[in-house]
Amino acid sequence: MLVSMSNTSTEMMGGFADAAASLTTIAKGFHVRGWLSGTSGNLSAVVNRDPLQLAMSPSGVDKGELTAAQVLLIDDQAQVLSGHSAKPSDETLLHLRIVRDRHAGAVLHTHSVWNTILSDVYASQRGIGIEGYEMLKGLSGVRTHEHREWLPIIENSQDMNFLATAVGESLSRNPQAHAFLLHRHGLYSWGADIQEAKRHIEILEFLLETIGRTLTIKR
Amino acid sequence: MLVSMSNTSTEMMGGFADAAASLTTIAKGFHVRGWLSGTSGNLSAVVNRDPLQLAMSPSGVDKGELTAAQVLLIDDQAQVLSGHSAKPSDETLLHLRIVRDRHAGAVLHTHSVWNTILSDVYASQRGIGIEGYEMLKGLSGVRTHEHREWLPIIENSQDMNFLATAVGESLSRNPQAHAFLLHRHGLYSWGADIQEAKRHIEILEFLLETIGRTLTIKR
């Protein structure tokens, strides 16, 4: 039994090293595009399901300079398991909620100029309906540009327990949603694995920029 | 005769390796500029005329990370010849149609924010007339900025046979066109070879961005 656990643990930690490396690469790429300015945004990936364990970006770090060694291993209570003195992101509770409610393998959160603007312009409608774009087919399970994606907008809060509850309710009300916006804060998306979560972010950032720039033209 | 065929085949495959390498370089460059976000867009180049064979980007791959080894060799029925288990892009039929109807040596398809927006703003006019710009001289055969380029807009569809027919009709009606837009989907352009196709995309993306941003100013 000890051997078996050791095997499991080794396997998991291999998963952790891979996940940490992938999150670091994604962080650098997103930072170059201006989606993680300052020390904003955070990234996570599931490395073990039972018990639940996540690779999680630390709080307060410049994401353009994130190293795999800085990525934390946390448990389902947001406690750090990997011996670092660093603190996981304040928004770890949101990541855990999404991982549980959506059975996601990875969660990515970006602060882009356009996602911030649209979360504000559409705030009174509490969401943005996106339809008719070929790019929607990049979202998991979507087969046609005629798909209508509802991107909920959730009011921002500094109370993470309150916000995690609001996120949970939004996920329940919008079972088909691939992402949500926090008002004047940023975009959360997820996927079955890190690559799918990254694709969802790229697709949604593209669509939000497209919708935002269209609003600068429409007469 | 066997020797001769072998020579031909070797020559063709050398062309395939070069084409795959060039398409990969172009894919990375276009991805950095935001023209191939998510797994969108696709690229092809003719490597043999008789029988017709194309180097073609695979479906569902992040174009920023495309490798030459992932590029597929396909025949004129969109069947994969190169032993990969990968699937060519869904839009291979459009590439084949353009290659045949325009005798093109390469076809490139981008999803940029500005080409998406303009395909929408001008949809009711079923095309965009572009004239008076020096940049037009970058299109093959154009000698003066006084040239008028008509960029047709074709309604989007998930039925690739239907869409290939619509593309064929548009190519017939617009024999001078260097490119077309699919509505809320993206830009297709082509050229006698890969470099010319790349130049056409750069020129048209520049002109569409210029026209789009001009619309944000005009009072």
Added chain:
Amino acid sequence: MLVSMSNTSTEMMGGFADAAASLTTIAKGFHVRGWLSGTSGNLSAVVNRDPLQLAMSPSGVDKGELTAAQVLLIDDQAQVLSGHSAKPSDETLLHLRIVRDRHAGAVLHTHSVWNTILSDVYASQRGIGIEGYEMLKGLSGVRTHEHREWLPIIENSQDMNFLATAVGESLSRNPQAHAFLLHRHGLYSWGADIQEAKRHIEILEFLLETIGRTLTIKR
């Protein structure tokens, strides 16, 4: 005593080499983002407090090509101590004023398109009130998006003594401000150390771009 001074000097110069390297890295990164075009902008970091000594970018140098060897060591009278024939930035007096009045460890000054535009659009209000954005939490001491940041706008001048006095008065009147704008000129921010100053610039450039682009949408 001589030994002790020598030690201090060695320690300080180690600090100078580190500061020069960090400023150079930041200069290149900001130049790529278009915040230091031409030879605009300047950067400094405190390397000794008593007597006050700063690592300071030279005047008239392309910041995309700045080398650590070009960074100057200056004293509290803006005199060059490091034996270079180069001239420190004309705006050294502003850096010295900020370092003294705010006990800052580093001062960074950027010329971006959006900070230039907003310094003009809001000039008659003599400042920009920024509130409600999660990104504000990237500013030192700010704990909630409900924070209101007042970013003063100071009239531009070529008389550096006059301008340093105006900056000093603005700093006094706005003791909570993390930065200020010079009208049609650029953004100054600072921090306890180089990393904090860099984070403040990234946060404020993000917020100014967000506010500016929002103005292109609002109907």
Added chain:
Amino acid sequence: MLVSMSNTSTEMMGGFADAAASLTTIAKGFHVRGWLSGTSGNLSAVVNRDPLQLAMSPSGVDKGELTAAQVLLIDDQAQVLSGHSAKPSDETLLHLRIVRDRHAGAVLHTHSVWNTILSDVYASQRGIGIEGYEMLKGLSGVRTHEHREWLPIIENSQDMNFLATAVGESLSRNPQAHAFLLHRHGLYSWGADIQEAKRHIEILEFLLETIGRTLTIKR
């Protein structure tokens, strides 16, 4: 005498190699910023005054992939001296005119989205008055943001002799101008040497983008 000529020639060719390398570096940097898309734009530098000889970018080359070996040596009649079969840019006559009339050491020509748009928006005024921006101090001889720069707009033409004459007349009428725009075509600037010409382009592209984006806001 032969030795003396040989020395002169060697010196000049050393200048040519340096100039070709610098132009290549600048071309790549400008291409990344979208100022030389397709095969647009061209660059030159004086390598000998008497007789007049220029390092000149070739026609029809992707400026993002320009190599020093592709740069041509031309004489004052735009004839290629360096044994290449390549053709110099069609606009070589404009470069020669500017070099003679302004005693310039280098001439750079960019096609950016914003310079194209503003050359159109202000076409009826035949120029753009730029004043009040600190960035103007990056133009040679300008000491204050209160400077007013008049950037003439010249009607585009495919007749290079006609256009060179129009450029010459504009240079005469605007002896203080650091640059001009060709209508819906692009920006020409120059300087005493390559670095100054590059700085002028960066400054003017910044100012044109700033003015253009301001027009998207002004209510």
